[in-house]
Amino acid sequence: MELNDKKRALIEKIGIAHEEKGFQPVAGRILGLLYVSPRPELTFDEIRETLNISKSATSTALNLLMHIGHIDYITFSGDRKRYFKLKMSNWRELIQNEIERVIKMSHVLHEVLEERTKDTPEFNCSIEEFASFMQFIHKEFPGLLQRWEQTREQK
Template sequence: MNVTAAQKRLIEKLGVFFEGQGRTPAEARIIGLLLVADQLEMTLEEIQHTLGISKSAVNNAINVLMLTQQLEYVTKPGDRKKYYKSKIEQWMSHVEEHVEKALEGRILLKEALDQRSKSTKEFNTAMKDMIEFMEFVQSHHQEMFAKWKKSKGRS
């Protein structure tokens, strides 16, 4: 057995969370597995049997996760298998993307505000305030990420 019962429960919890982030159930559980399991690198077959999902589902999920930079694989000499592992260093950019996406609406909101009749003054002002705050949060955010990246680049 690759993972304990407790680990399986945690994988499910992580699974539910990542589903909420827009991943499919299979993708979500694979991410969870590779965060929780002691074994950092696993083959398609190992993932399949540990999670109890089909080969095709694992294969599709893995490929999506590689396209989105959440997984990578390593190989071993004289071994055709691929050993998949979580690309954890890349994770920060996913968090970044997610926060970014939450704030991205400000662009469309601005477009909406720009075309509004000037007569609904109170409403327009409320909209403007919100857009400005979103811009403020957004720029702070960029700053924080930039700082973090720089500190990592040096250390």
């Protein structure tokens, strides 16, 4: 598959953004490719050849992306190949899962505060502020999503 320079640059930007979130570089670039590809589904070989990556790296990244729910695959009757695609319909679930991880961390930080020395009040205050903000985000998220959906309905 031929990609122009603009699409290659976008793949790189998306890849770097995902790397900053802790993804493997190849996984981020596969997501980037699936976003900019003219077709929404690509085969293993199309992904591997377009990004010029090894079979092993491609397989590892695709398995990771499927495991964490970012991509899925489909098959077509009479064709033995798997076609990989972004799971765009579950973005709300992915964000909700992130919010749930945030609230778990907030609870852990409150436990940390119970065990910390009182001799570091500034640092302890910073931890408490962070934990409190995470609880705030968790509490406000449903309303935020609802307000966003209302603005979408008005269009």
